[in-house]
Amino acid sequence: MWQTPSKPQSNHITERGKPMIEAVGLTKRYGRTVAVDDLSFTVQPGRVTGFLGPNGAGKSTTMRMILGLDRPTAGRVLIDGKPYAELDRPLQTVGALLDAKWVHPNRSARAHLRWLAKSNGLPNKRVDAVLEAVGLTQVAGKNAGGFSLGMSQRLGIAAALLGDPKVLLFDEPVNGLDPEGILWIRTFMQNLAAEGRTVLVSSHLLSEMALTASELIVIGRGKLITQSSTQEFIDGATGNSVLVRSPQLFKLGPLLVDKGFTVRDGADGALSVSGATSDQIGDIAAANGVVLHELSPQRGSLEEAFMQLTGDAVEYHAEIGK
Amino acid sequence: MTLLAVERIKLFSTRSPYWCSALALVLGVGLTAIIAASTDNGQLSLGVTQFGSSQLALSVVLVMAALAVTTEYRFSTIRATFLAVPNRTSALVAKTVVVAFIAGVLGEIIAFGSVGMAKLLSPASDLAINTSGEWRHVAGVGLLYGIGAIIAIAVGILVRQTAGAVAILLVWNMLLEGLIGIIPKAGVKIQAWLPFMNANHFLQLGGDNAAEQAGAGIDFKLSQWGSLGYFAGIAVALLVVALIVAKRRDA
């Protein structure tokens, strides 16, 4: 039975810490082209993991190998310790939303889910449960052909959830959604993760991913560029600075320079200090009786960090030359 | 002239016009070749050389002309067209002129190609084009194609869908006008005023094969050139309606 976000399913939680998806030396070659090259990563349950990379980095190929649609040339990728093909009940282990338009337009949402459920020996009550979960109950009797892209996307998610899977894969889930739909799916994915499920999301929208994913796997030219938390990824690639405002900057500025920090003039008469944490600056200000009007640590954006790290992995021209 | 150049670029930068032209050529000239090959040498007359061009190949040309419009709707390039040329009437008229002209040229190639093919396969037959009636019978095919293309484009603009437009044109040209003749008494009278029947009337050569030629047995009220004018009039009227609809409709 579908669990509401407030009641996490315990058996999902118990597996926290042990990776649910594990790729080891994963490689895929098409003739001479190496799409995925000795890629190793792990995806942990309980959080939303973003899967990022420029076009042609091998994201789709990797997703397809996870799902057993493409066969790796070398290496392996395991879900819950097994290759996809060896899973006893694949749809009850992995749910995937790769394309929202895989629905017959003249079939109702409920009928679509019913046959899917039937094909996997799932009870019909699961259909009502997932329709409720994605908010389609009221339009369940309507033909899917009349659905907006946002509603189709919800139906696709409902189908992915039918088997109550522990692992969920989403490819560009916000594609075509309106702002409300985008907010909804972000919250929804975070709730799924909070229930202890493993959520892997691939997307090109970095500003969106910065809000959604707490963990990142970044690849370029088929190779792993980094796997880390979103915050570490940003902090590691972009320089940190602290924005300081004070009516006594004339006093504070030289003090900070004396400590060996780099001080620049920022916008609107503020100082931009690098090399120091906001804690250090706050302590210095307090010790010298300086009133602070602002003391904000500035973080780079995910986009800056991404551009920094994938700079030479961008394969745009090769990609379009295909 | 600019708009004509635009439509020429559009038409020749996709493959379907080439395929349709080739198909029309093969069908038109091919049917003549089959007839010529199955007729004793010396027995072939000019009147049978245009069966292919005036029937089968014409249908292909109608389809090609309709496609020139319906594919624009199908791929929404019509919107790009109307963005580039907001005067929809001139954009569509330019398309009609280009397509009709090409259809006309193709018609002449197929018509004279058919005569050439017949001469090649049946060198003993008298296939000389001498009288004005004989010239009309052969060279008139191009006019027929040009005007037919206008009708096809008008239908394409009105219907917007390839399947619908093609079905209407083929059923109209190949079936409907002939079937109306089945209606007792009135049928033949109605046929005298049907556009494609009049088009065939224009081509009629008379002579030995008169009974085999399309439109035989119908008591046309117009002269042969009058029939062509009538056919053209219908085409232009249909196009005007289509242009008015296209102008009013949201793209």
Add this chain to the structure above:
Amino acid sequence: MIEAVSLRKHYGKTKAVDDLSFVVRPGRVTGFLGPNGAGKSTTMRMILGLDTPTGGDVKIDGKHYVELKQPLRKVGALLDAKWVHPNRSARSHLKWLAVSNKIPVSRVKDVLEIVGLTEVAHKKAGGFSLGMSQRLGIAGALLGDPEVLLFDEPVNGLDPEGILWIRQFMHRLAGEGRTVFVSSHLLSEMAQTAQDLIVIGKGQLISQTTTEQFIADATQDTVRVRSPHAAKLREILAAHATVTDDSVSGSLVVHGIPAQQIGELAAENQIVLHELSPQRGSLEEAFMQLTKESVEYHAH
């Protein structure tokens, strides 16, 4: 400049656009936002003369689109990247567009270069990925070097590099004094792109203002404060404002007084501060707040 006055479009009883008036100014990137079904596409199509308004008027620099002699030299638009014949090459597509508006054919090469499609210019557009089609659409919009540019979901299908490129490109176009009008559902992206916003819902104007003002009006500013003497600070601040705890980062979230005043209070009481960051609301929060009423289809 684009100016809409009481623009209406009714389909039978449905009012897709209803008495909509707005102005899009040159030199700025103006975002066009609204929930699904708000009438954004219909409005864009009316601006471009593709749809005829039921009532009202929309003009570009004082003229209706259909009155423009060579419209592509005045207005460049990317409404849908798929408005290209799939069997036509990228170059042929741009060539007929150029010829139709007497734009030198040499410009085709330039725009292909700008969008990075030179190498695939001879390939059929039907085989293009969404991102490449999008670039071709942008090339088409730039062909006539127009003063006014309209983009509908321009980052659709683009990869991170492409998204950054188009954003910087739109800023540059606006910086050159052009009018740039962009419709999008990606608010986190729009927050970085648009300086002005036109927000509609159910076919009516909800707001026309700067992005900054829009966010400030609809969301509450808060200040995040961290201090080694949090408990004492909390007590002091509670007398002036609402203070809540953020258990994750161990900081205080203060509503109701500006950062400046918090800094003064801390100094008076000799409290060390480790962070004092004013927090802005997000465009998303502001948007959700203001369009609540006009969303067509609600999730649960």
